[in-house]
Each structure stands twice: as structure tokens, then as C-alpha cells.
Amino acid sequence: MHVLLTGAAGFIGSHLAQRLLARGDRVTGVDNLNDYYDVSLKEARLARLAPDSGFRFHRADIADRAAMQALFAGERFDCVVNLAAQAGVRHSLVNPHAYVDANVTGFLNILEGVRHGGAHLVFASSSSVYGGNTRLPFRETDSVDHPVSLYAATKRANELMAHSYAHLFGVRATGLRFFTVYGPWGRPDMALFLFTRGILAGEAIPVFNEGKMVRDFTYIDDIVEGVLRVIDHPAAPDPAWTSDAPSAATSRAPWRIFNIGNNRRVELLRYIRAIEAVLGRTAKLDLLPMQAGDVPATEADTSLLAAAVGFQPATPVEEGVRRFVDWYCDYYKVTR
Numbered sequence: 001m002h003v004l005l006t007g008a009a010g011f012i013g014s015h016l017a018q019r020l021l022a023r024g025d026r027v028t029g030v031d032n033l034n035d036y037y038d039v040s041l042k043e044a045r046l047a048r049l050a051p052d053s054g055f056r057f058h059r060a061d062i063a064d065r066a067a068m069q070a071l072f073a074g075e076r077f078d079c080v081v082n083l084a085a086q087a088g089v090r091h092s093l094v095n096p097h098a099y100v101d102a103n104v105t106g107f108l109n110i111l112e113g114v115r116h117g118g119a120h121l122v123f124a125s126s127s128s129v130y131g132g133n134t135r136l137p138f139r140e141t142d143s144v145d146h147p148v149s150l151y152a153a154t155k156r157a158n159e160l161m162a163h164s165y166a167h168l169f170g171v172r173a174t175g176l177r178f179f180t181v182y183g184p185w186g187r188p189d190m191a192l193f194l195f196t197r198g199i200l201a202g203e204a205i206p207v208f209n210e211g212k213m214v215r216d217f218t219y220i221d222d223i224v225e226g227v228l229r230v231i232d233h234p235a236a237p238d239p240a241w242t243s244d245a246p247s248a249a250t251s252r253a254p255w256r257i258f259n260i261g262n263n264r265r266v267e268l269l270r271y272i273r274a275i276e277a278v279l280g281r282t283a284k285l286d287l288l289p290m291q292a293g294d295v296p297a298t299e300a301d302t303s304l305l306a307a308a309v310g311f312q313p314a315t316p317v318e319e320g321v322r323r324f325v326d327w328y329c330d331y332y333k334v335t336r
Contacts, residue, residue, distance in 0.1 A: 129144045179299075
């Protein structure tokens, strides 16, 4: 299979590229290597992929219409996996235009390329689309009409845009709502990275909502396995779908939405305790109020994913945290 993978230098993208290459697929990677976080980390991820003859990299921005048109005109892909996006809920409060450029305009360029190229599309959505919902676990059939951040609104827009292309042009599109992904080579703006660095430095770590946060922490290998399964099962119309009682997770068009989460609620303080246990150090907590755009709890119902592709994430948070801390200390040459 020839896969176009956007966001190839990213956390999830680089892990997915490795798995695709390992099973014999060809990967054309795209990333703009922006400076939202440490560019050298992105370059290091790419350096792990470069030796494989099945990998080719284009430094380009998916929001660049001409560049995307040229890429799709010059190559033919069996599948397009769109992981490129401006990430981070909190950053959307200070730089909203970056989210519309990458997550809306950029995604439109991907849809146009897929429309004319014939590939099937797998794209990253987010658990943030559940917004103000409080009934747990979150199900794909729940209403997602009340986003509490612009980031969430752009991810919901991706789902709707993909459906319109599936309906109008027959584009086979599957959206994946990721739930708090963590693990080795993770993003420096994510909690696990920030907490580990702060504890090692003896600094107080910021803990929002005074620690009363609950997250469905999902280990990177589980996320990648779920994406691979979906790549191998392109979306198809749901014969049971009816406009009299429309499902929010399927369609009469070839379009699907899946949660990918660990299907477990983990309190933030338990997450911190897991880091402390691996490091052998005690964290200093800076207990802060809830931040705008954030939500107090997430948990994924993954039964639809399990039924469709036969996979359900299951890595315990203590094991995932240990693997991250081992990587972090090795990569940054830190003594515990």
C-alpha cells in the first residue's frame, strides 16, 4: 500500500510511519516542521524513519493549496492519513488563526486531493469534540454540538467536511476521535512531558482543576494499532442507516466515526503518582483552577471500534508511563 501520511514528524505520525514501513507499506510523509514545539524533536523522529527506503519526506504545509495540488498530481496513493493539525486546546485561546489555517483550510486541501485521487481517507479528530458533555463514557452516537474550544470546533468541522465529501463524491472517510495520547516521543506541551520534566527539576508542576481531572489516557502503541486496523477497513455505507432516526456515527455515505481510547477513567493524581513511582521522586503540586477550554473528565466507549476492526486498547497507565519515562531519561540523558 502507498500511504500519504501528513504530520509525519509528529508524535502519532512518526510512530504510525514506523509501523507502516515495518509491515512493508510505502510512506510519503508530509510535515511543515513548525515551531509550535521543539523542532529538533520533530527532526529526531524523522531521522528514525529516513534510513528506510520505503519512506520519502516532503516538507510542506497542508494549508498551502498549490503544494498539496502538486503532491496529489504527482503521486497516486491508496490511503491518505491526515494527522497534520495545529494541536493543543490552550494554544487556541491565543492563536486562533493557526487552527483555522491548518485544521480547516488544510483539511479542505486534503479532501480535494482525495476526491480527485481516489484514495480512502483516515483522519484525526479528537475527544475534545464532546465539549460540554458530562455523561460518561462518551459514545460516537452522542451529540457533539457544544464545543468549548476553537480547537474542538475545528475538529468537529473536519468530521462534517469529510461527511459532505463522502456524500457528494463518494470519498471513503473515517474519523478517529483520539483520547489523550501519551508515550515515548510525545509532545512537550502534554501533561506527561511537563510533569516528568518538572518533577526531575524539583519544580512545582501545574495541576489544573486542583487535580480533580479525569482522563482516558491512551498509550501510543494502542492508538497506532487502532489506526492501522482502520486503514485496512475503509469506510463503507451503513445499510441500516435511516434519515428517520439518523445515527451520528455512520451514514448512508461511506463515512464513519470511531473513538480510540483506553476505555478507562484515570484520575490525574493517579497519573502523577505513576510518574513519581517510576522516578522515585515526589511531585510538588501547584493546584490551579480549571482553565478555559478544558473539560473535567473524558472516557471513551470503544465498542464500535472493537466491533468493526476487532481491537480495543488495553495498556495500563502505569506501564505506559514507565515506558515514557524510560525514553525521556534516555533521550535527554537524565539521571533519575
